Amino acid sequence: MKKKVAILGSTGSIGQSLLKILYKNKSDYEVKLLSAQKNYKLLFRQANIFKVKNLIITDKKYYNIAKSKKNKSINIYNNFEKIEKIFPKKIDYVMSSIVGIDGLRPTIKIIKYTKTIAIANKESIICAWNLIKDKLAKYNTKFIPVDSEHYSIWHALNNNIDSQNVKKIYLTASGGPLLNIPKKNFNKMKLNYIVKHPNWSMGKKISVDSSNLMNKVFEVIEAKKLFNVNYDQIDILIHPDSYIHAIIYFKNKMISIIAHDTTMDIPIANTLDRNKKNIYLFKNNSFNLNLKKLNNLTLKKVNQKKFPLTKILEILPEHNSLFETVLVSANDKLVDLYLNKKIKYIEISNILFDLINSKEMKKFKKMYPKKISDIYNVHNIVQLKINSIFS
Template structure:
């Protein structure tokens, strides 16, 4: 029997990787739903290839354009996620959510009840709304698999391990394009230099987050939430080759190190199939293993690492504030409104203002509150910068 699946954000890099995996095994899958924001041409191409009957495209201009295609007359196309009950008559086998940004939170929560397993590659959804997601997972008995390479590696390594055995979990960071560049030279770097990641092919936003290393701060927050591990048992270690994805030091004297090729195919493949399914991967690279080159993080070069000291183990809207402020400053940088070094400088300054710190005492109640705070904070930052 074919596995019934849905892919949210199918035209992004994660979605395309999953599509390419399924393409080689088409006879075993039926795609019930694909979604995208703007890229309606790629979405149509995917829909035709797999004969998908339900599409969601959230950008209104793209939504209007896609309906002019002849194929669109044979299928159902929606502009939002409000009609999932019309698409899913019963639970499907697997859903991938790779929608980027805070806009991925609502679809994540909405689709959980319709799927037996959900793989999530949306940082913002987990950081801002994990308590809400977990509640839905428990309510509908839906399995969850994290897809980020670091979190997938931790998830895989911790299977059948008692949490009381964990001494420390290390998340590895490449250090981005400026690991060996002097702090003085960082003031003059341009967008192309910032977004030219040495190991991964990523979009401009996530590449900028990697260069400031806020992405690792976010990943620590995710790990704390997903695995219920306190911050004092989580750490970041620099590993320039991105070959080791996680290190788990156990209190019984053993240490687990998870290694895999530097691409997202491995975690995505393993989130989709059982562990018995075989994938063609590269041979172990002993040149890298002989020189893993682990280093401590230089907080002067990567000052946003200090944000971790501001965080409490209790869930609060401060995590949404952190995501919102970073999103806004990265957007301003990519619009050439501020320098690269201004991102960390201004973020650390603003996060220490009482008007933002007060959110540490407020626990998010629902999706609407998270989205409202996200919008409000971005507008405030725009105003502060303009002023």
């Protein structure tokens, strides 16, 4: 029997990578739902290839355009409110890869309708892990992290999130395109250079986050929440080759080093079915250790003068709070302003520090996210605050 699959954010890089894997295993999987924000043309092509009958397009304008052009055999929805109509009973697997805070509500909504959920939407985990965890327990849904670093840790911890034997976790960062550029020259670098990651093929927003290590700050917050450790148990190491993804130092003095080739196909395919022998990745016979990389490992501490955003980790509360939403929302808005050439590159970090250190935002460190609306309310407050700065 075919496994039933849904992909939230199927037109993004994670979604497209998963669909390529599914395409080479079409006899084993049936895609029940695809979603996108605006890119209805690509969504239609994907639906045609996989014979998908249910699509969600969340942008009202593009939803209306798609409705006027759709095939009669396809159901198109504008939001996730009709999800119970699409899934009368639990499906096997959902990939949640919608980018940004917009992915939070769909992620939490769909947990009820799937046996397994793989979450690539880091904003959901950072802002609402306590809410997600409650839903997972309530509906007996299995969770798997998708980021290469977090999947590596999860894999090393024997496919669970029990970290009681962990002394220290090290996440690696390539250092991005600015690793060997003097900080004084950051503002001189063109946007095309900033978003061209040396190792990974990613969207523009996450590429900017990677260039100043904000993405790694987010990954540390994710790891802290997912594996129930303290911030002082997690560190970042610069590793330009991106071959090692995580290092775990256990309390019994053993060390696990998790490495794999620089492709998201590996964690994505393994979240889909890590025990399947004929899955796309394992059809490739060219599996050899990269001895050149292993024999020339370069691992070093982060230069905080060059990448000051990593200092944010020193001011974060150990408990779940709405301050994490402040951080995510402010960064999202500032990166968007940079991508639209409204602010300079260095202003992303400068304005971000000013904002999160303000009395108005620091108060959220003492506030706990009890429901989804709490998170969206803070998100709106932060967005309005930044808009007022530039109005």
